Amino acid sequence: MTKHALLSSEAKLWRSLACAKSELRLDLTLACGQSFRWRETAEGHWTGVMGGRVWTLTQTDDALWYYVYKKQDGLEGSERKRKASISPVEENKSKKRLKAVKDEGEPADATVQDCDVEEKLLRGYFQLDVKLGDLYSDWGAADPHFKRIADIFTGVRMLRQEPTECLFSFICTSNNHISRIQGMVERLCEALGSPLCQLDQASYYDFPSLSSLADGSVETRLRDLGFGYRARFLQQSAKQIIDVYGIQWLESLRSVPYPQARNALRTLPGVGTKVADCVCLMSLDKAEAVPIDTHVWQIAKRDYQYSAGSGQKSITDKLHRDLGDFFRALWGPYAGWAQSVLFCADLKKFQKFKQSPVKQLKNEEENEDKQPEMFIKSEKMS
Template sequence: MLQHALLSVSSKAWRELSCPRSELRLDLTLGCGQTFRWRETGDGHWTGVMGGRVWTLTQTDDTLWYHVYENQDNHGIRRVCENDPGTEPAGSDKKLKCVSEVKQEPDEKGIEMPSVQDSTEEELLRDYFQLNFQLENLYKDWGRHDDHFRQIARIFTGVRMLRQEPVECLFSFICSSNNHISRIQGMVERLCHSLGPRIATIQGTHYHDFPTLQALADSGVEACLRNLGFGYRARFLQQSAQLILDAHSPDWLLQFRRASYEEAREALRTLPGVGLKVADCVCLMSLDKLGAVPVDTHVWQIAKRDYGCSSGNGQKTLTDKVHREIGDFFRQLWGPYAGWAHSVLFCADLKKFQKLKEQVDVQKKKIKSEEGDQVVKKGGTEKKKVRQLEDNITKKTITAKKVKLEKPPHSRKRRVKEEEQRE
């Protein structure tokens, strides 16, 4: 049975890419709700599907390690899915084109050895994590303009913005409506298992590619997904896929990478189930709109609690107007990469990372304590100067009094004159 790759078991099965943790932290980037296809399959090892391939990623201090599994099989796209999400997809046995034509043999541990070096894999990885952006420089720039960000950034380093495939990003975030991360992950996995082609089976876990638009638009999809617990979202998924194919083209979403932010956002909002928040998520995480700031209740709370933003005060629901005002507030604060900066604060606000957040609070208290000590020290120095000044004044006063007492009450000329008058 094929095993999940572990760096400690066989380093020969891995390839490496220079990348310090300050530029990328896998646990924060893959676990903060940008993507829903990655799972931790070993200590610090993340396995997921990206670019039609199954990957396991891990990292050391200065290196990103990656292992790509051979595509084993493809059972086609299930047009009408079954109620049981654990059932294997039915269909043809047509084999997917593998990453490499070189035959790969598993080693004695059941882990596939890497194929001949394929630069495509490294390019995919660099593009997915957008490694052309220098994250440390961005952090410094945001910190210069934002004291709160600077404090958060001391602990939450390496939170990068992913560049995902637009169809996967769009339909994953349609699932996110009124939902939380763990439940969205489950829904996306069931969606892929039911409608996407199977790529590989590793330790009994079946990995599937994301469904195509044609599979999502099938007339039986809504009923299928309702049976899988998607609720009202099932209709939005099917209708959005159908609308894209009928009114546009399969590549329609990709064209918005070259369009303006406003044009892309408004086009996305024409799709069923896509509001401002979902549109901004897709713009930021797959369409290269780096200034898009997705605003949900978490971000709204951050704006009010940590920045004193008064937009929407007194309102119980997040309106489009408040969404735009908060987005504009953060864009003015952080500049053209506001969406990236927002993801750091969003990550720090998640319950799953509260232990890290507590470290931020400890550092805040330490900084306040040090600042207080400096004030006390400065105050003590000022008091010492005042006391010295008072002592000097006192000494001068005493000296003056002493001189006055020692001085003769009358001058000699005046005394002679007084004597002559008495005579």
């Protein structure tokens, strides 16, 4: 059985590119609620799906290391068992997807062309052409509070995700928390995506295509998988994109101004202003988009004495716009990137980084004593 790769045991099979930790921290960037496809499969090793490939990533002080797995044959049997309850039409579609995977070959073969493609994918995904250190310096000069946070939370980058995956993942975030969203996205890919490989009994699937998501049977199937009312939004949004806008519509939004892209996304079922801003920021190249939810609103009130709308109980469109403008005026054209640093720093899972080494060690020892009774609650995401 193929196992998850470890840099320490098979370094000659890995490739790397120069990247300091001050420019990218995998543990922060991949676990702060931008993407829901990555898991820490060994200490400091993150495995996930990107660009139709399964990757394991890790890093040293000055390099980003990556291992790309070959697409595996012989998955048909498990697919038949997994999809035994699917209609004949859907099963036929699944077989065609599986055949397409096999016909594509194995992109992990270490040819020069493959290496170039994979390095380009990785650089684009992490937007490594953006000099994060320079942005941190600019934000810190304009904002003393940011500077204090940035000294601890370095290397939080904004991912550039594939628009379809980003949009439909964030439709799942409505009234949800990070760990549950991860499970939903995983089930969505397992139910409708193409199989890629199996590692240590964990199966990895590509994200479903728009046509798969738009199929008339999808809502019922996803409700059975625990998606609730979000099942209808997923199917109807995919159908609306295909029927009204066309298959290339989401990609085309990368080339239009931010307000136009945000308003276009809001025409889709289940897409409000916050989700639209997340998609604009994380997949459509709108670095100025600042997603606003109650979590970010609390940061603004607590750390920036932002008082507008303080008498309100919910975030209106006006408050969303005004608060976004406040942060854009403070941080500039990459305001969405800066906001992600503060959002990350405020998540409960990362509070240990703010503690002194002595206090952190004490808390870890206390947590070990309480481990059988612990229940970890993730932050709400609207």
